[in-house]
Amino acid sequence: MHGRLKVKTDAQKEAERKKEEHEKLVKYQAARNRIFELRNTQHEDILNITTQLLIFNCECNTFWNIRKEFILNKLKDFEESLKTEPKVNECSESNTEDNTDVQNGDFADALSDTQTEECSEISESTESKVTGSCGAKENQESDGNNDVKTEKLDDWREKFFVRELNFTVQCLKKNPKAYAVWLYREFIMSIDSNADWNRELFLCDEFLRADERNFHCWDYRRVVLKHLPERSKDLELKFTTNKIEDNFSNFSSWHYRTKLLCQNHRVIDCSMLSEETVREEIDLVFNALFTDPTDQSAWFYYKWLHGNHFNHNQSLISVMVLRRFSSISLLLSRHVSKSQIESTKVYLCSSPVRCTFKPVNPYTSSCYSDKCISQELSDHWIVSIISSSIPPFGKIEIGIEFPEEFALSGEDYLNLVLEESDKLHSVLNVGPILNIHQAELQKAFPDVEKYDSEMLLDLSKEEPNNKYVLLQLLSLHRSKFCDTNFLETELKCREILMKLTSIDPLRKQHYEDTLSDIILESKLVQSSKMPEFREEKLKCGEMVNGDCKEVLKLKQHSVELSGLGLTQIRRISPMFMLSEVNLSSNQIECIDSLAGFMNLKVLIIDDNKVSDLSPLYLCYSLNTLSAKNNSISVLDSFEKLVDCHLIASIDVSNNHVVQVEGFSDKIGELFPRLELLNGAPACSI
Known part of the structure; x- marks a missing residue:
C-alpha cells in the first residue's frame, strides 16, 4: 500500500545484526593480526591500532601490554635522541586528530585504514619536539642547550602522559570494572615523575560516587593513598563511614575500614584495638544490623570485629613420648613445613640423637613460581629416634629444642622425664584447646563484650528467625564453653542448630557437622574436668624454660x-x-x-x-x-x-x-x- 512504512521482520533484523557483527569481527581480527606482526618493530601504527582495539575491547591485557612495550621504548628513544647532536630537518604541517577521541561508531573505518593511516598525534608530537617547529633550523646553537633539551623532554612527557590518562578515562567510562584499564593507569602514573596523585584521588571519588561498590576502584584508591602519605587517615575513615551510611550493603567500604583501622592504630588485627575504638565500631555495626539484619556485609564486619584472629605466635599444644617405639608426638598450633620441623633438636640424657619426622594428615603448599618449591605442611609431627633408642626401663630425660623461627611462646626448650615405670609420658597445654572458640573481644574487653552480647540478644528478640543472628548466637555460646555449665551450653547450641536446620534446610549437612564439633568440644571439656583425666599439675619450670602456663601430665x-x-x-x-x-x-x-x-x-x-x-x-x-x-x-x-x-x-x-x-x-x-x-x-x- 502506498504511504505505509515497510517494517522489517525479526528475521531480517537478526540477519542484518549478524552481518554487522561479522564485518566487525573480520576487521577486528585483521587489526589484531596486524598488531602482532608489528609488536617488535616499534612501528608508529602500534599506538594507533591498539587505541582502536582497546576502545572496542578494553579488557584485553595483551593489547595493553603491547602498548606498554611501545611506550617504554618510545620514551627511551626520545630521551636518547635529545642526547645526540641536533640535525637540520624540515617537517610539514599536519593536522591529525587525537586517536583517543575515536568513537565506537568509527571503529570499522579506523580499522580499514590502519596500514595507510598517518602517524598519530603522539608520534607527530614526538617528531616535532625532536626536530623543532615546522620550517625552523635545528642546528642553531644556544648557551642553554641542555636546559632546552630538558624542557623539551618534560614538555613532551607531560603532554604524552595527559593523553594516555585521558584515554584510560574514556575506557573506564565504558567499563569501570575492567582490571586491565586500572592496572594500565597505575602503570602510567608510576612512570610519570610529576604525577598528580591528588587528581587520582578525585577520580576515585567520582567513580565511587557512580558505583560505591566498585572494588576495582577501591583497590586503586589504596594504591593512590600510598603516594599521598600526607593524607589524613581520619579523613579516609570518615570517607568509609559516609559510604557505609549511604549504603549499609557496601561490602567494599566495610572491608576497607578493617584495613584503615589496623593502619591507623598500627596493629595487626582488631584484637589489639583500644576499648574506646571497639565500642565505637560496635555501635556503628549494630546501627547497620538493626536497619537491615539480613544484609551480609555488616555481618562480615561484625565477625571480623569479634572472631578469632590468626595467632601469629606458634604454640605447643601437646607432646607425647612413647618409650616402646622411641617416638615423640608433637602437636603445634600452626602448620610448619618439613624443612622447618627438621631444625628441631632432640636430646636423650643430654646427648643429641638423630631423628626422622613424619607428618600427620599433611597437605602440600601451592606453588605458582619456578623458584618456589612445594612442601608438605602439617601441625602434627611424629618424631622417631633412629640413632639410638629409649631404654625400656629406668629414668630417662628427653630434651626437645625448638628452632627460633618457630617463635614459640616461651617454649624454646622442653624437658620431659620418663620415670622408671613410665611407658608413656604426655603433656597437654590446656589453654589453646579449651579456648578454641573464645572470641578476642571477650578476652580483651569484658565490659564491651557484655554490652555486645546484650545488643545481640535484643536483636534476636526482634529477628528470632534470622539466620545470621542465630549463627552469631551460636558462636557466642561456643565461646563460653569453659566459663559456664557446658551441658547447658551444649543444650542451647543444639536448639539453635535445630532452628537453623528448619529455616535453612539446604545447609543441613553443615549444621549436623557443626553439632558433631560441639558434642566433641563438650566431651573434651567434660573429660578435662574429671579427676582421672589429670595425674598431677606440673609447675611451670618442670615443662618449659619460659613463661608459666597451665600444663597437665596426663594418664x-x-x-x-x-x-x-x-x-x-x-x-x-x-x-x-x-x-x-x-x-x-x-x-x-x-x-x-x-x-x-x-x-x-x-x-x-x-x-x-x-x-x-x-x-x-x-x-x-x-x-x-x-x-x-x-x-x-x-x-x-x-x-x-x-x-x-x-x-x-x-x-x-x-x-x-x-x-x-x-x-x-x-x-x-x-x-x-x-x-x-x-x-x-x-x-x-
Whole structure:
C-alpha cells in the first residue's frame, strides 16, 4: 500500500545484526593480526591500532601490554635522541586528530585504514619536539642547550602522559570494572615523575560516587593513598563511614575500614584495638544490623570485629613420648613445613640423637613460581629416634629444642622425664584447646563484650528467625564453653542448630557437622574436668624454660563417644594420649582425625559409614580394631597398616571386603600376630 512504512521482520533484523557483527569481527581480527606482526618493530601504527582495539575491547591485557612495550621504548628513544647532536630537518604541517577521541561508531573505518593511516598525534608530537617547529633550523646553537633539551623532554612527557590518562578515562567510562584499564593507569602514573596523585584521588571519588561498590576502584584508591602519605587517615575513615551510611550493603567500604583501622592504630588485627575504638565500631555495626539484619556485609564486619584472629605466635599444644617405639608426638598450633620441623633438636640424657619426622594428615603448599618449591605442611609431627633408642626401663630425660623461627611462646626448650615405670609420658597445654572458640573481644574487653552480647540478644528478640543472628548466637555460646555449665551450653547450641536446620534446610549437612564439633568440644571439656583425666599439675619450670602456663601430665584413659549421632570427628587430636575410643553407632565417614594416635590400643567404630582405614597407619600401639557394619570394600585399607605390628584382633564383619577372594590369607600375611579375625580364631579361618 502506498504511504505505509515497510517494517522489517525479526528475521531480517537478526540477519542484518549478524552481518554487522561479522564485518566487525573480520576487521577486528585483521587489526589484531596486524598488531602482532608489528609488536617488535616499534612501528608508529602500534599506538594507533591498539587505541582502536582497546576502545572496542578494553579488557584485553595483551593489547595493553603491547602498548606498554611501545611506550617504554618510545620514551627511551626520545630521551636518547635529545642526547645526540641536533640535525637540520624540515617537517610539514599536519593536522591529525587525537586517536583517543575515536568513537565506537568509527571503529570499522579506523580499522580499514590502519596500514595507510598517518602517524598519530603522539608520534607527530614526538617528531616535532625532536626536530623543532615546522620550517625552523635545528642546528642553531644556544648557551642553554641542555636546559632546552630538558624542557623539551618534560614538555613532551607531560603532554604524552595527559593523553594516555585521558584515554584510560574514556575506557573506564565504558567499563569501570575492567582490571586491565586500572592496572594500565597505575602503570602510567608510576612512570610519570610529576604525577598528580591528588587528581587520582578525585577520580576515585567520582567513580565511587557512580558505583560505591566498585572494588576495582577501591583497590586503586589504596594504591593512590600510598603516594599521598600526607593524607589524613581520619579523613579516609570518615570517607568509609559516609559510604557505609549511604549504603549499609557496601561490602567494599566495610572491608576497607578493617584495613584503615589496623593502619591507623598500627596493629595487626582488631584484637589489639583500644576499648574506646571497639565500642565505637560496635555501635556503628549494630546501627547497620538493626536497619537491615539480613544484609551480609555488616555481618562480615561484625565477625571480623569479634572472631578469632590468626595467632601469629606458634604454640605447643601437646607432646607425647612413647618409650616402646622411641617416638615423640608433637602437636603445634600452626602448620610448619618439613624443612622447618627438621631444625628441631632432640636430646636423650643430654646427648643429641638423630631423628626422622613424619607428618600427620599433611597437605602440600601451592606453588605458582619456578623458584618456589612445594612442601608438605602439617601441625602434627611424629618424631622417631633412629640413632639410638629409649631404654625400656629406668629414668630417662628427653630434651626437645625448638628452632627460633618457630617463635614459640616461651617454649624454646622442653624437658620431659620418663620415670622408671613410665611407658608413656604426655603433656597437654590446656589453654589453646579449651579456648578454641573464645572470641578476642571477650578476652580483651569484658565490659564491651557484655554490652555486645546484650545488643545481640535484643536483636534476636526482634529477628528470632534470622539466620545470621542465630549463627552469631551460636558462636557466642561456643565461646563460653569453659566459663559456664557446658551441658547447658551444649543444650542451647543444639536448639539453635535445630532452628537453623528448619529455616535453612539446604545447609543441613553443615549444621549436623557443626553439632558433631560441639558434642566433641563438650566431651573434651567434660573429660578435662574429671579427676582421672589429670595425674598431677606440673609447675611451670618442670615443662618449659619460659613463661608459666597451665600444663597437665596426663594418664592413659578411654573416651565413650558412641550413639551421639556424630557425622564427623574433625578435631579430637589434642587427646593423643587416649588408649581406647568407642565411636560406634554414629554416621562417621572419615577417620582422618585419628591419625597419629600412637597410644591408641582399642578402636571401636562399628555401625558407621567408614570406607577407609588407612589413616590409622601411625597408630603403632593398636591391638584391637572393630569396624563392623561399615563400607570397607578393598584390601588397600589394611595394606597401609603394616607398621601396626601389635594388631591381634580385627573384626570387619558385614563389610564388602570380607567377600574379596583371599581376604583371610591376605590379612594373615599382613598381621602375623593376629589372633582373632571377625570373632573367630585367625588360625582356624
